[in-house]
Amino acid sequence: MINTYFKSAYYTHLLLTAKSLIITGLFISKISVSIAQSAPFPLKPIDEQRVQEIEKMLSDKPSGFGEPYNKREVWDKLLKSGNYDRFLRGMRNYSFPSFSKDDYFSLSNGSASSSKPGLTMMRKRAEGLAKATWAECLQNEGRYTRMVEDGLRDILKQKSWVSPRSDYDFKNYNGVAYSVELTSSLYAHTITQTLYMMGDKISPKLRKEALDALYTRIFNPIHHKFKTQNDNKENHFLIADNNWNHVCLAGLVGAALTVIEDKHERAVFTYIGEYYSKNGLVGFEDDGYCVEGVTYYNYGFGHYILLRESIWQATGGKIDLFDDPKVQKISRYAPNIEIINGVYPAISDGREGAKPDEAVMIYLNRTLGLGIARYDTLTNKSGTSDNRKNVMMAFPNSSYKSQPEKNIKKDEANTRSFFEQTGVLVSRPLPTSSAKIGVALKGGNNGESHNHNDIGSYTIVQGKQIMVGDPGVIPYTNNIFDAKYRYTYKTIGSYGHPVPLVAGTQQQAGAQARSRIVHTDFTKEKDNITLDIASAYDVPELKRLERIMDYDRSHAGSITFTDSFAYANPQEFETAISTRSEWKQTSDSTLLLTRESEKMLVTFFSPGNKLLLKSEEIAEGGTPYTRIGISIAEPVIAGQIIITYKPQN
Structure with a gap:
């Protein structure tokens, strides 16, 4: 044999x-x-x-x-x-x-x-x-x-x-x-x-x-x-x-x-x-x-x-x-x-x-x-x-x-964890606030061990439920570590993650595809970070691609992602929401996500552009999830897609 x-x-x-x-x-x-x-x-x-x-x-x-x-x-x-x-x-x-x-x-x-x-x-x-x-x-x-x-x-x-x-x-x-x-x-x-x-x-x-x-x-x-x-x-x-x-x-x-x-x-x-x-x-x-x-x-x-x-x-x-x-x-x-x-x-x-x-x-x-x-x-x-x-x-x-730690740190009061070298940020509510959402944003590079092509991916938790985010692993198949086939799996390639599809192209594998921290602004009330993720895409026409995350701890809390891009000539641009929540479109610019007892309102828009939605269920042997694609209706030379997540009472 x-x-x-x-x-x-x-x-x-x-x-x-x-x-x-x-x-x-x-x-x-x-x-x-x-x-x-x-x-x-x-x-x-x-x-x-x-x-x-x-x-x-x-x-x-x-x-x-x-x-x-x-x-x-x-x-x-x-x-x-x-x-x-x-x-x-x-x-x-x-x-x-x-x-x-x-x-x-x-x-x-x-x-x-x-x-x-x-x-x-x-x-x-x-x-x-x-x-x-x-x-x-x-x-x-x-x-x-x-x-x-x-x-x-x-x-x-x-x-x-x-x-x-x-x-x-x-x-x-x-x-x-x-x-x-x-x-x-x-x-x-x-x-x-x-x-x-x-x-x-x-x-x-x-x-x-x-x-x-x-x-x-x-x-x-x-x-x-x-x-x-x-x-x-x-x-x-x-x-x-x-x-x-x-x-x-x-x-x-x-x-x-x-x-x-x-x-x-x-x-x-x-x-x-x-x-x-x-x-x-x-x-x-x-x-x-x-x-x-x-x-x-x-x-x-x-x-x-x-x-x-x-x-x-x-x-x-x-x-x-x-x-x-x-x-x-x-x-x-x-x-x-x-x-x-x-x-x-x-x-x-x-x-x-x-x-x-x-x-x-x-x-x-x-x-x-x-x-x-x-x-x-x-x-x-x-x-x-x-x-x-x-x-x-x-x-x-x-x-x-070892003696029990006498000065127990109130880890629940830790509102932020920032792996600065890697570009991974976790933002949490204040312990005294009414906000009940948190988020993890991943930078890194696409040459990491057990890597998924996922620069800029994120996971949002409301209560105890993952409402949106990285779908995780699928069962190991006979070719899952073969580079010729690994990223043909949607869940391992960038397609299954909440990241952009640039001119119809997914992220490339390899350490050369890496995020770069452009800007951070961390305060008691808000966290803001901008990642340059353009190198993740082998698209010659792409001149700029930044993912901006704004996390707001006030009131019930909110999280906004802005994908800002520019091409040398007009091209298609799409971003995605990956979720295991039940969902429905409630207007031209809103979705309602439901998981267990948690409900989340999602708003999306692109200044000056019409947006189109399409959905696809993905399983690949694992727990099914839905990819909701949000694309600009016509090729454009530059633009933004802005998505905001808020708890829904």
């Missing part, structure tokens, strides 16, 4: 996420070399001097998160808390998920249009091992030991631990080569946590088989990469500047620190985590902005926390990955990108309704002293679908040593 898609998709993904390489048409061999050379912290031989320094910091024995089952103090407290009663009742009839070859190959053979069936099946099996381990360690009655052993044995025999979307030419499945990626790193850390937590409940024979498999599939391929300095496509997570870097390093290093007996070897993997995790931090803007959106912030930066805690515990706090001043800014991304009332924009490959992970935010809030009241209380209640983060949070960790 030839897996040509996976090969092209992998490299296209690297192209889309490496900031200086958002171009197509490169040969595969050249791509690999170019990315390696452009990595801020490129592949290099292991620094043996630093490894020896780290070795002195490590304890004699490996250990993982939490405690083994036979150290009962915390386990008994968790069991008696009642927080796990429902979970344990559900485990009585639990069946360990089986491996499905059909699901694994469903994307490549065309039986599925999305990678979801194969990926879900793979990750459910890791979840099954974690849940059975949790159940046995909580109750300590031997009821689930056989399930743990049988599940572990089945996973060890599983032909591939990697996501089917990442198994290039099915080398992992066929045992030709093994790679550390998002799913295999999850498997490795989950397996090692199971071995650590279950202790002598796992037979010596099975324990050896697990360690042998870990070396074959995870540890040895990394040793080989450093020994040979081989710059092939496998294990490129080391130099990636997106979520892959932190996710894979967390699983790899966490697994090594949990089970590898040799202290020097553990120091080698600790060094790898310490040094190469800097690449992942580079993927965040210097102002702390996460270009991948809230969903991937939880995933990517959440794993940076796992990596930090693993190394912090292993070295007794002598190595702290939070000692980078940029981490403080990144930690504030989630509270700063909130619009109002716990609602966040679905930027990039995020999804509508996504929120920051509570455990991640509690950890950050307490460890870094962010002063956010709702994230200041420790709790020993955690989920059980993961025996890594869930166990880390249920047991004492480094955040327990």
Whole structure:
């Protein structure tokens, strides 16, 4: 079976996420070399001097998160808390998920249009091992030991631990080569946590088989990469500047620190985590902005926390990955990108309704002293679908040593968050005002990781409802990371976003398409910002295109967007409203949007021009939304379209 898609998709993904390489048409061999050379912290031989320094910091024995089952103090407290009663009742009839070859190959053979069936099946099996381990360690009655052993044995025999979307030419499945990626790193850390937590409940024979498999599939391929300095496509997570870097390093290093007996070897993997995790931090803007959106912030930066805690515990706090001043800014991304009332924009490959992970935010809030009241209380209640983060949070960790923030900051009074370097502005009402609308405006560029072509896009929240805005992610299809096809999806291209269509042309991909901040004026009552977004459009006739946002906090609040443009000769111009609200046109220049109990009045006009409306429902496998196109009736050489949003009583 030839897996040509996976090969092209992998490299296209690297192209889309490496900031200086958002171009197509490169040969595969050249791509690999170019990315390696452009990595801020490129592949290099292991620094043996630093490894020896780290070795002195490590304890004699490996250990993982939490405690083994036979150290009962915390386990008994968790069991008696009642927080796990429902979970344990559900485990009585639990069946360990089986491996499905059909699901694994469903994307490549065309039986599925999305990678979801194969990926879900793979990750459910890791979840099954974690849940059975949790159940046995909580109750300590031997009821689930056989399930743990049988599940572990089945996973060890599983032909591939990697996501089917990442198994290039099915080398992992066929045992030709093994790679550390998002799913295999999850498997490795989950397996090692199971071995650590279950202790002598796992037979010596099975324990050896697990360690042998870990070396074959995870540890040895990394040793080989450093020994040979081989710059092939496998294990490129080391130099990636997106979520892959932190996710894979967390699983790899966490697994090594949990089970590898040799202290020097553990120091080698600790060094790898310490040094190469800097690449992942580079993927965040210097102002702390996460270009991948809230969903991937939880995933990517959440794993940076796992990596930090693993190394912090292993070295007794002598190595702290939070000692980078940029981490403080990144930690504030989630509270700063909130619009109002716990609602966040679905930027990039995020999804509508996504929120920051509570455990991640509690950890950050307490460890870094962010002063956010709702994230200041420790709790020993955690989920059980993961025996890594869930166990880390249920047991004492480094955040327990931090004192609750005495001077809690009234984050609800934070009326504005401005990521100045990126050009992302979030405007909110005053806490004492009657206004109940907020907005997030996105600048940035079209060469960002998990990018949508969305310069100038915005999301408006009224109450707790997104009335208008970025539609978010659609299910990953077999070509969604292929640059030739990615932006043919309306939801990923600019067409599905509330941005202009210029002379019939959508925004172009690439870092050269970027917003420029022309003007800002921020006061207690109003926020005004002007973005130059002309470079997003490859239209030679376009001479000027600015998007102006005026946010007014007075009374019930209002938000006005003005698109001001000029051409060298008359051309068409259109802007759009993207919404999942119910809507109706109430006059030649007004719309009424309704979502749940919220109603919003939209007015639109173009000085000196007649406007036309057309609507289109877009789904592309995701939750449907409507694109309402607002266009000037005749080609013009210059003009404006002005749209104002106000709550409707």
